[in-house]
Amino acid sequence: MSDTMQQEGDDVERPGRDVQVGCAHHSRLYRDGVLVASDLPLTELAKHRGEPDTLFWVDLLAPTAADLRTLVPLADGEVELHPLAIENAAAGSQRPRLVRYRDHSLLHARAVRVDDRTGSLASTRVAVFILDRVLITIRSDDGFPLAPLLEAWDDIGALTKRGVGFLLHALLDQLVDGYFEVLDDLDDRIQSVEDELLEGTGPTREIQLQSFALRKDVVKLSRVVLPMNEALSALLRPGSHAAYDEIVPYYQDVYDHALRATERIDGLRDTIESILSTSLAMQGNSLNEIMKKLTAWAAIIAIPTGVTGYFGQNIPFPGYDEPWGFWLSAVMLVGLASGLWVSFKRRGWL
Incomplete structure (x- = not known):
């Protein structure tokens, strides 16, 4: 020395x-x-x-x-x-x-x-x-963790003699790779929610809560990835490093990966919005089915109500004061109600 x-x-x-x-x-x-x-x-x-x-x-x-x-x-x-x-x-x-x-x-x-x-x-x-x-x-x-980063530095070998830019590249590469691991996990979770929605195996409220939680995680990830694109873009500007010409292709590769992560985030956000829209549409369809069934049952109940109300008037009617008059009214109640039930069943309202 x-x-x-x-x-x-x-x-x-x-x-x-x-x-x-x-x-x-x-x-x-x-x-x-x-x-x-x-x-x-x-x-x-x-x-x-x-x-x-x-x-x-x-x-x-x-x-x-x-x-x-x-x-x-x-x-x-x-x-x-x-x-x-x-x-x-x-x-x-x-x-x-x-x-x-x-x-x-x-x-x-x-x-x-x-x-x-x-x-x-x-x-x-x-x-x-x-x-x-x-x-x-x-x-x-x-x-x-530092272990994967140190392994990456061991792999680049003699490139380290060209400056800290190559050490920084390995660090950035590890960060961006971590984004893709999270994206893969979010993708699997979204796929699971989609399967539950389409197969009808999960409660609607639970599916919506999972969708909101996923959207929150996607937004949190976007707040990291999107600004990171700007930082990587700044590193690509001329004069940022002494070995600028040599390091640019490496930084450009990481920048391209970050842009691809951004595109995947946009895709996941659209998928979550689609899940929520589909869930609401299916919930609306289910409500329409329930309303049809209630209307059908109301119509069936209205028949005996109308018949008994009609025969409850203080006027003579066929079979008045006769036993067969009761059986006539009973047959009318059961027959008309059964006819409506069969008609609604054929139309799929029940």
């Missing part, structure tokens, strides 16, 4: 410049496209700042603003993390977007998943500081 590099390392080790955080953290050090070390203490990692062909990644899990301020020594000597960037990364309430500062960028994103306990959607806030040789990720919780 040169005298200048040794002097920088000594500066890092001085009191007040130690890189210590109180939250769980992970790290990786790459040199010339080769993984040199993993999970080094941040103070040790900072000693390699500025070395040629070296880049490193740091991940913090649910850090505080004070934890983020300790990351400043990890940045290159000419780079100072913007105070607003540190504040926004600590707050974690930003919608997915890319914010550019003078010499670094901050990407706000969200990872989504299906909660195994509740079956509803859950999200993890992910903030990413993007520097020329440093990538810092900040996760609000461990809902976004």
Whole structure:
């Protein structure tokens, strides 16, 4: 190591410049496209700042603003993390977007998943500081696992020597792949509701409640995916990375996947609206059938009511004061009512 590099390392080790955080953290050090070390203490990692062909990644899990301020020594000597960037990364309430500062960028994103306990959607806030040789990720919780991401970085191999843009691409690819896993789950749930509706195996109210819950999850997912498209589009603008010409096809691939996720969200939203419309139409048809049946039974009941009312008048009628008069009225009640019942049954009203 040169005298200048040794002097920088000594500066890092001085009191007040130690890189210590109180939250769980992970790290990786790459040199010339080769993984040199993993999970080094941040103070040790900072000693390699500025070395040629070296880049490193740091991940913090649910850090505080004070934890983020300790990351400043990890940045290159000419780079100072913007105070607003540190504040926004600590707050974690930003919608997915890319914010550019003078010499670094901050990407706000969200990872989504299906909660195994509740079956509803859950999200993890992910903030990413993007520097020329440093990538810092900040996760609000461990809902976004690191194992698949580390495997993806192992697969890209020597591409890491071309800058953090390729590390960022793998991270974005993992995020977007998570969107498709959620979309597949929503698609299966919607298909199940459709089957219950068409087969008539589920109560109408339960089907409507499931449809409303699905629509709520689709809206929640769209609030993540749609802004993410804008952030990915911003990454495709010229000059966003030193290796811009080389990284564009990779970012374009992720951007195309995000657009396809958006199209699927629109399709799921239309399907849910169709389920609700079909449910209401079937409910209206069922109500019409019930009204027809009630009308038919009312007509059947009206016949004996009319006959008994007619014979209840104080006027002589055939069979008056005769036993066969009673049987005549009984035959008329049963015969006319049975005739109406057969007629309505043939028409499908009963």
